[in-house]
Structures are given as structure tokens and as C-alpha cells.
Amino acid sequence: MNQTDRPIANPIVVLREEFDDWAVLFNPDTADAVGTNPVGVAVWKRMDGKRSLDDIVSEIKKSFEDTPDSALKEIAAFVNTLAENGFAGLELERKIADA
Amino acid sequence: MRAPRSLTLEITARCNLRCRYCYFFSNPAVEYRDLPTDEWLQFFDELGSLGVMKVTLAGGEPFIREDLSVLLAGIVRNRMRFSFLSNGVLIDDEIAAFIAGTGRCEYIQVSVDGSCAEVHDACRGQGSFEGAIRGIRTLQRHRIGVGVRVTINRKNVHDLENIAHFLLDEMGLSDFGTNSAGYMGTCCINADDVMLNIEERKEAMATLLRLTVKYAGRISSEAGPLTDVRMWRRMEEARAEGKPAFHNGGRLTGCGCTGNKIAVRTDGAIVPCNMLAHVELGRINHDSLAEIWLNSTVLNQLRNRHTIPLAGFEFCAGCSYIPYCTGNCPGLAYTITGQIDHPSPDACLRRFLEEGGTIA
Ligand code: SF4
Numbered sequence: 001m002n003q004t005d006r007p008i009a010n011p012i013v014v015l016r017e018e019f020d021d022w023a024v025l026f027n028p029d030t031a032d033a034v035g036t037n038p039v040g041v042a043v044w045k046r047m048d049g050k051r052s053l054d055d056i057v058s059e060i061k062k063s064f065e066d067t068p069d070s071a072l073k074e075i076a077a078f079v080n081t082l083a084e085n086g087f088a089g090l091e092l093e094r095k096i097a098d099a
Numbered sequence: 100m101r102a103p104r105s106l107t108l109e110i111t112a113r114c115n116l117r118c119r120y121c122y123f124f125s126n127p128a129v130e131y132r133d134l135p136t137d138e139w140l141q142f143f144d145e146l147g148s149l150g151v152m153k154v155t156l157a158g159g160e161p162f163i164r165e166d167l168s169v170l171l172a173g174i175v176r177n178r179m180r181f182s183f184l185s186n187g188v189l190i191d192d193e194i195a196a197f198i199a200g201t202g203r204c205e206y207i208q209v210s211v212d213g214s215c216a217e218v219h220d221a222c223r224g225q226g227s228f229e230g231a232i233r234g235i236r237t238l239q240r241h242r243i244g245v246g247v248r249v250t251i252n253r254k255n256v257h258d259l260e261n262i263a264h265f266l267l268d269e270m271g272l273s274d275f276g277t278n279s280a281g282y283m284g285t286c287c288i289n290a291d292d293v294m295l296n297i298e299e300r301k302e303a304m305a306t307l308l309r310l311t312v313k314y315a316g317r318i319s320s321e322a323g324p325l326t327d328v329r330m331w332r333r334m335e336e337a338r339a340e341g342k343p344a345f346h347n348g349g350r351l352t353g354c355g356c357t358g359n360k361i362a363v364r365t366d367g368a369i370v371p372c373n374m375l376a377h378v379e380l381g382r383i384n385h386d387s388l389a390e391i392w393l394n395s396t397v398l399n400q401l402r403n404r405h406t407i408p409l410a411g412f413e414f415c416a417g418c419s420y421i422p423y424c425t426g427n428c429p430g431l432a433y434t435i436t437g438q439i440d441h442p443s444p445d446a447c448l449r450r451f452l453e454e455g456g457t458i459a
């Protein structure tokens with residue numbers, strides 16, 4: 001089973017939306033929490049295992065004005081951090097085949 | 100914040116003990132009845148949808164509920180963590196194994212008020228010490244975090260050294276917390292018997308300060324003699340040296356809790372805090388928690404309490420501690436003075452000194 005480049009949110013993680021579209025991601029199994037800005041929230045909501053990182057970035061560019069070209073790097077770093085901390089993973093090939 | 104981060108839920112009005120300083124019982128505002136399982140489960144679904152992170156289960160004695168594992172499963176299903184406030188006596192292997200298996204328990208706070216049965220049972224009833232220690236041992240066997248809370252009162256104030264030795268050296272706990280019997284609930288009825296007088300408060304403060312040196316970092320407090328003496332020493336030092344006002348000084352800033360948590364009474368009333376149990380904001384499963392959280396006039400008044408200057412109270416007239424004082428807990432202010440928007444006389448340094456207290 002190979003990993004795809006399609007990030008998928010850990011379903012146990014809670015997205016706590018706060019004011020002004022900022023949010024906290026909270027993993028109740030580990031008690032880890034990270035704060036995130038509106039772009040992070042938008043990325044999180046698109047991490048469904050169906051969209052690739054590139055898909056997510058292009059959607060974000062459309063929804064947020066003034067998204068800089070460095071957005072791909074930043075979003076990739078954000079997704080990596082989430083993955084390292086157990087908040088997200090990469091979808092597996094088989095699941096897509098099953099779908 | 101669109102919804103509270105955490106809630107304290109009094110899931111039962113029943114208790115196997117009748118402690119002489121229990122804040123929970125003997126409150127005329129409270130209807131002492133248990134809600135059925137389904138009501139709590141429905142409410143947990145609402146909490147889950149709001150992204151609440153944690154609930155603290157209290158009572159009464161939460162372990163008395165026969166459906167506790169069903170309630171915990173509802174909390175886990177809704178992606179929350181939980182903790183307990185308990186007397187420890189009813190904790191057995193079966194429920195401890197269940198709790199450990201969830202992986203979601205932050206800690207279980209068990210009250211231990213003496214180094215031996217004679218002292219502990221004086222206020223909590225015969226057999227309660229043995230039961231509490233058995234409960235703690237059970238939790239330790241199942242590797243569940245235990246937080247011990249010592250409520251300092253007239254019966255155990257002379258036993259504090261032994262209590263620290265017993266909990267930290269003999270039982271091997273990493274730390275414990277302290278508070279003291281406060282003028283609330285059943286304690287109001289037994290106040291003369293259980294609440295510390297000035298001399299005893301002085302003794303508790305001196306002993307605790309000594310013990311915090313001996314057991315560095317292992318004795319904590321959020322209220323009670325240790326908190327008071329630490330705060331009061333800072334206030335006295337600032338006053339003597341003419342330091343600028345503390346950032347939260349001079350106004351009723353003593354309670355910041357309404358910014359991130361809320362509570363539910365055993366009868367389903369939503370209240371700002373268990374210490375303000377008479378302030379009904381709504382009912383679970385009838386009123387929207389999010390709506391109350393954002394728009395309740397009463398809750399917002401409490402949140403704005405920090406704008407009320409101490410200098411406006413006759414109680415504080417002429418006090419040189421005003422720039423450094425926060426007025427402390429509104430719950431105690433209410434039970435003592437009948438007003439929420441008032442400094443708590445219990446935490447008033449000037450009054451303590453006038454009555455013969457010392458903090459040197
Ligand atoms: S009178 Fe008491 S409550 Fe008022 S400011 Fe002075 S110390 Fe604080």
C-alpha cells in the first residue's frame with residue numbers, strides 16, 4: 001500500500017472554530033492542540049484524502065485574495081507539521097481504489 | 100471564543116458521604132435531583148458539535164452513577180476529554196479499567212484531608228479515609244492520573260506536616276493541591292466547627308510556606324491559605340515600596356473563568372460556575388449553550404465585572420492595598436455579602452490584618 005500525496009485529516013481531531021475564522025485543532029486522544037489562522041482552517045477543511053496538496057493550494061489561492069506565491073511552501077509546511085503531530089496523514093492508495 | 104472550552108458538570112445530586120464542609124449540599128437554589136442518562140447524552144452531542152474540549156465530572160459523588168460508563172462513552176464519542184472530582188471511595192477496578200481504556204482521562208481528583216483516618220474522617224465520616232486511599236491505589240494500579248486535594252479545616256490544620264509526608268513520601272504522589280473550607284453550602288451550617296479562624300489561618304499559611312520549601316514544586320493551590328499568603332505578601336511588598344498598580348489590580352478582576360468555561364448543575368440548570376449555582380442562565384437541551392455563551396446578559400455582566408473599581412466600594416474605602424487587590428472570587432463574595440459584584444471579604448487582606456492576622 002503506497003501513500004498518495006493527498007493529505008487527510010485525522011477524524012478524531014476537533015476543529016474548534018473561534019472568532020474571526022481562527023480556530024484550534026484539538027486531538028482529544030493526546031490532548032495536543034494547535035492554533036491556526038483562517039488559511040489553515042481552509043486547508044484543514046479540504047484535507048479529505050481526495051484533493052492533492054496542489055489542488056488545495058489552487059483552491060486556497062482562489063478563495064483568499066493576495067495569496068502569495070510562497071503559499072505552496074507554507075501550506076506544505078503546515079500539512080507536514082500536522083502530520084508530524086498526528087493531526088493528519090496521507091491517504092493510502094488502496095482507499096482510493098476502494099472508493 | 101464561540102463556545103466554552105470546558106465545562107464542569109454536576110452529574111449527580113447523590114453522594115455516599117456527607118462532608119461537613121461540602122460546598123454542594125445545603126444550597127437552597129439547587130434542586131437536588133439526577134437527570135436521566137439520555138438527557139446527558141443529548142447534551143454531550145451538543146458539546147461535541149460545539150468543539151468543547153473537556154468536561155469535569157462532579158457532583159455529589161460522580162462515581163455513584165450506575166450508568167457512568169455509558170456517560171463516559173458519550174463523552175468519548177463526542178471527542179472530548181474528561182476528569183473527575185471525587186471522594187474516591189466508590190472507585191473500583193472495573194470502572195478504573197474502563198476509564199483507563201478510554202485514554203481520555205486527564206486526572207481524577209480525590210479529596211484526602213488527613214494523614215490518618217482519625218483526622219480525615221472527622222469531617223468526611225467514618226471509613227472515608229480508608230475508602231479514599233483504596234480508590235487512589237486502584238487508580239494508580241490502572242495508571243490513571245490522580246490529583247489529591249487537601250481541604251484545610253479546623254480538624255486537620257495541625258496535621259499538615261503529616262499529610263504532606265503521607266501523600267508525598269509514603270504514597271509516592273508527585274504533588275498535591277490545597278484549598279480550605281469556604282463559606283458555602285453545608286460549610287455555612289458548620290462554619291464554627293470547620294472553618295479556620297484567624298490563628299489557624301496564620302498557622303496554615305506558615306506551615307504551608309515551610310512545606311513548599313521542603314517539597315519544592317510539589318504543593319500547589321488555586322485558593323485557600325497558600326494562595327492567600329502568596330498574594331498578600333506580594334501586595335504588602337508592593338504597598339510598602341510604593342510600586343505601580345498591578346495590571347489586574349484595583350478592580351474586580353478576581354475571576355477570569357467566565358472567559359473559557361461554564362457549568363451545569365445536577366438538575367440541568369446552566370450556571371456560570373458551581374460557586375455561583377444560584378445564577379441560572381438556562382437549561383440543558385432546552386436552551387442553546389452557544390446562544391447563552393455568546394449572548395447571555397447575566398454572563399456578559401459577569402465578564403464585565405473586571406471594569407468595576409474597588410475604590411467605589413465602601414468596604415474598601417481608604418484601603419492602601421487597592422492598586423494591588425483583585426477582589427477575588429465572586430462566588431464567595433456572594434455567599435458572604437449577598438452581592439456578586441463585591442470584593443470577597445474572605446480574601447480581604449486589610450480585614451485579615453485588622454482581625455489580628457500576620458503574613459510576615
Ligand atoms: S479592603 Fe480588602 S478587598 Fe478592598 S482593596 Fe483593601 S484588601 Fe482589597
Ligand code: SF4
Pocket residue numbers: 353354355356357372373374375427428429430431
Ligand atoms: S466564581 Fe470563584 S470559584 Fe467560580 S470560577 Fe470564579 S473564581 Fe473560580
